[in-house]
Each structure stands twice: as structure tokens, then as C-alpha cells.
Amino acid sequence: MTKRAARLFFFVSTLLSALIFTVLTIDSHRQFPKLTNAAAIDERVVAGKHVWHRENCTNCHTLLGEGAYYAPDLTKITQQRGAPYLREFLKDPSRFYSEQRDGRLMPTLALSDQDIDNVIAFLAWVGRIDTQGWPPRPILVRGSAVPGVPAMLGVPPPQAASRDPVELGRAAYNATPPGCAACHSIVPGVNIVGPTLAGISATAAARIKSPDYRGKARDAEGYIRESILDPNAHVLTGPTYAAGGRSLMPADYGQSLKPEQIDQIVAYLLTLR
């Protein structure tokens, strides 16, 4: 090969690569609105994006898997933890985490309520971007999607193994959304953000008989269903369960889940011992 031929190789291959890249970029722009649900980008989302940049969030957290690796990925965080919790968390992270227990703590950012709402709106929009099935399994902040299962036994498949309602409920419980497992463990004594659901049927049966119970449920199944659909029907006192008498659990599962999904999750929870 002569130097002339080498130069020609350089120019032709570079130009050709750049040309293909440009064409693909134009085509990507054509598809961005649909893939990113761009119609849902409103003022709050844009303002939230500014908060995200201003507070340098990306230099600890990842979003869409991009950023720094010092803090959890936040791509699906609003589907896992919900706005009521995130609002309280962003006001004072040290209420929920401690350096002694978790090794790390997010500094308190002194955000205004408006900033907090905006950044949650931004994260909620990000959570609905078409990420081609990523992450393949939920990335959790704390806890485990398969609590109580020793690693050596292998992981139950994230999809339901059969059409049995209990099995379908187990899969839904561990999926994001709805993200039940991101806050509730099924191991006795392990409370992540919400209380453990181990032995919930017995606990529920006892709870509705207690004099300070304020809900309308008549049995354990009714209590569990009521807790999912209306978390404020009976608010438990726990270190991270509620703020100002209101539960930190999202109150919109009645809209976001189908009735049969709720039936399945209830059926699954009733089996927990």
C-alpha cells in the first residue's frame, strides 16, 4: 500500500462512517417523540431537569444507567417509591438512611417544595422512556426482589411460572411497576421503607380487631386490599411509614393496577407466613 492509498482509505472510510452516522441520527430524531413520550414533557418536567442538572445529581446517581456509581440508579425510582415517599425523602434523606447502617447518605439539598415536585415529575417522565426492556430485573435501592431466598438457590424467574393467581401475584409483587418489593420485604423483622409483609394475613386479622383500627375491612383479605387501594385508611406508626399522619405509600394503585392484578397480589400476600 502506498501512502496515497492509505490517505484515500482514511478519507473515504471517515466520510462514509460520518455519512451513515448522520443518516441514523436524522432517523433517530424522527423516532424520539414516540420512544421518549415527548408529548408528556411539560414545564414541570423541564424545570425538574434543571433541578437535576443544577444539583449535580448525575455525579453520584445514574439515570438511564448513565452518571456516577456512588448512589442508586433512579431510572424507575418513581415507580418503585412513589411521590409521597420521594417528597419526604428529598426534604431530609437522613430520616430514611444513615451512614452507620448503609455506609452512605445523601446530603440534604435544601430544595424548595416546588423544586421537589418538579424533579419528581422529571424522574416520572424518565421512568416511562422506552429503554428496550432495561433494566432486565428491577434495580432496587435497598432490600431484595427475592427476599429470603439464599443466593445459592438461584433466583425465581421474574415472570410468572404458571397462570396460578398466587404465582401471578408473586411476579407482580416483584416487578417494577408496581414495585411492592422496593419498599416491603417478606422476611420477618426486615422493614425497608414500609413494614414487612411476612405473616401479613395473621397480622391483618389481629389489626382489624384492635380498637384503634379506623378502616372498614372485615377480614384479612379485605384489610390487605384496603391497604393497597387506600393506604391512608389506617396509617401505621413506624420510623419511615408516614409523615404528618399520611402514609408514604402511593395512593394511586386503584388506577395504575388492573382489578385482577390487585386480586392476584392480595392472593399472594395472603400466603406469606
Next chain:
Amino acid sequence: MRYRSQRVAYPYFVVAMLLFGLQMVFGLLSAAKYLGPDPLLNVLPFDVTKVIHTNLLLVWLLTGFMGATFYLVPEESRVELYSVRLAYVQLWIWTAMGVTAVVGYVFRWTAGNKLLEQPFPLKIVIVIVMLMFLYNIGMTIRASGRLTTTEGVLVGGLACTALLYLPALFEFDNYTVSVFYRWWTVHLWVEGVWEMIQGALLAYLLIRLSGADREVLEKWLYVIVGLTFISGILGTAHHYYWIGVPRYWLPIGGFFSALEPFVFLAMAMYAYYAMRRSGLVHPNRMALHWTIGSAVFSALGAGLLGLAHTWPAVNKWTHGTLITPMHGHMAFFGAYVMIVLGLITYALPGLTGRSDESRETSVGFWAFWLQVAGMFGMTMAFAAAGITQTYLERILSIGYLETQLKLQVHFLMLVATGAVFTLGVALFLWDFFFLAGRPVMAVPAPADATPAGAAVR
């Protein structure tokens, strides 16, 4: 050194080395924070130390590139620099920008876009400095009417660096679009046009150090840069996984990223054969170490460790884990840090009026081997942490925080090997500032005083 104006490279190297030292402080601080609890949580949290660590790297490498260019262009074009004064003014503005950025980050003045955190006014300053620099170089080459291939590739790489910084000036409301264009700057810098710079500096050093035939080396330089762009431009696709872009970027990213190791392998073979043919005769053996080191370490770090996680089926699990800094640290060190240190080591005897043999000090060798060993150890620590994280957090779906607590031993390893690396850097700085001598005022060596094989062809 043949031309008086090449001396302007020295203050550039001084600034680069000071910022390199500072980068280590913030790197060690960031690594120590992984061990937690963090006594500086409310004073200097991780995001601040990390942003300073990465930005100092970018700034000092660019300072090194610019110094190297000011050293190389007069020699290649056989003419004095167009304006030495402009080069000094540029350095002052550039350094002031860098210091302002670092101080700004401490006080939380940031654009918050990974690696492009420079606030908008500082981005404008960067563009102005780039233009001053390119103008100075362009006028120098124009005055001489002589442009060698090596110098052409170098200046082309620097001009494209400036051009590709422009997307960073725009803001997009759609986060996916903003990520899409962020990679035009970041990826096309480090896996595109900076490789032009690395290739050109490597070619220059090989021509000078090995005395190998310029025509042959420059021919292969074209081939290497051509291969870089074939794999690098469409290889941008490996950053377009899972971020809300069309699905076709996945196979494109997989295929073209798989070609990238060949580019680095070609570069390593290029260096090896050039050295072998000429029999390693150059007396500046430290410069030889850094030059060959750069070719080998970039093949490992950028080539192989890049490929370790760019295949879509692998990246699905490793995306956003500590596997990324495993690759990032060794790639940056091999491809860019080592080549700049190589050029500084090569240029120092000329700049300080000493003999080439004078660079062969035990401090210099310790600096080299401690950095190599430290970086190798850090890469291993990140790899062990990243693989464990991928398994526990991504495959078993165990919580992020619980997983991080299980990685503590690897973070201890990271801090320890990072300290070894920092010691190597400290010795390099010691050598540079206290043992290499001060720059000479007069041009000492007539053109025929350089080794015969290294003469300009």
C-alpha cells in the same frame, strides 16, 4: 529543541503537571468516600470531588496536548511559532478558566452534565481559547507552507476537538436527546479525534525515538486513524443502549465496538515494529517507556476492557455499574495520560538544555512503574467490584446499598492501589520540577546535534 518558540511548551507542561497532581488529591478523596462514613459529607460531598477529579483530567490533558502541539509544530513546519505572546495569553486565560471551574464546583456552580459540567460562561471561554490556539497554529503552518502528515493529523484532531465541543453548548428539553448529543462530544473526543492526537503524538515520538522511516510511519498513521473512525464514529452506538433511542443502535454498537480492539492492537503493533526495526537506540529511555507503555496500555484498557462490556447482551447487565470506571481509568491512562507524559519526557532535555541520557533517573523509573502497577491494581479493584455488583445487584436483584456494603474489600483495594498510583505521580512531579532542571533561555542545540536517525526527513 531547534526553535526558540518551542519553549512555550514548558509553561504548558508546568500547568498540566500541577493539575495532574491536584487530580490525584480529588481522586483519592473520591475513592475513600466509597468506604464511608464520609466526614466531609456536607462540605465536600462525592459529587463535588468526583466532578473535580474528572474535569481536572480533561483540562490537564488538553493543556498537555496544547503544549505538545506548540513543541511539535515548529519542528515539523521548520518555522518559529506565529505568536509566542498569544500562546502565553492563551495559557493564562485557559488556566484561569480551569481554576475558576474547580473553585466553582466547590461552591456548587455546575452545569451538572456528566464530564461537561463547565458552566455556560466557562464553556464560551473554552471555545475562545480553542480558537486562539487553532489560529496560532494555523498561522504558523501557513507561514511555513509546510505541513507534515503527523502534524496534519495532530492539528486535525485538535480542530475536531474544538468543533465537537460545540454540541455541549446547546440544551435540550428532552433528556434522551441531551444524552444523545452529549456523546457527540464525550465519545467522539475520547474514541475518535483524541485518538488522532494520540496517533500523531505516537508517530512523532516513534519517528524521533526510533529513527524509523517517516514515510512508512505516516502511511500507517493514516491507516490507524482510518480504522479509528470506522470503529469510533459508528461505535458511538454503544452509548446509545437503553436510553430511549431506536433499537437498531444495539447491533450497530455491538459490531463496531467489537472492531475497536483492532485499532488499538494495530497501534501497539505499530509501535512495536517501529522500535524493533530500529533497535531501541534512543538514549532517552524514559520517553521510550512511556511511548511503548501508551501503546500497550491503551490496547488493554481502551481496546479489551472496552469490549468487555460493549456487547449489548453483556451491557444489559453491566450498564451503569463499576465495570464502566474499570474500563475508563485504564483507557484514559493508557491512551492519553501516558502519551502526554511520554511527550513531556521526550521534550524535557531539549527544553532544559540537558542530555537525553539525563532523563534516565531512578526517580523516573519508579514514577513509571508505580503508576503502571497502581493503575493495574485500580483496574483490578474496579473489575472485582463491578463483576460482584453486576451479579448481586443486577442478576440477583439485591439492593444497591446492601451490594455496596459487600464491595468494601474491593474499595479498600482501590484506595490502596490508588495510593500507589499517586505515589508514582508524585515522583513524576518531583522529577519534573526538581530534577529535570529549569528551561534554558537560549536555544542550545544546533539542528545537527540530534541523533542522526532522528533528523527530520
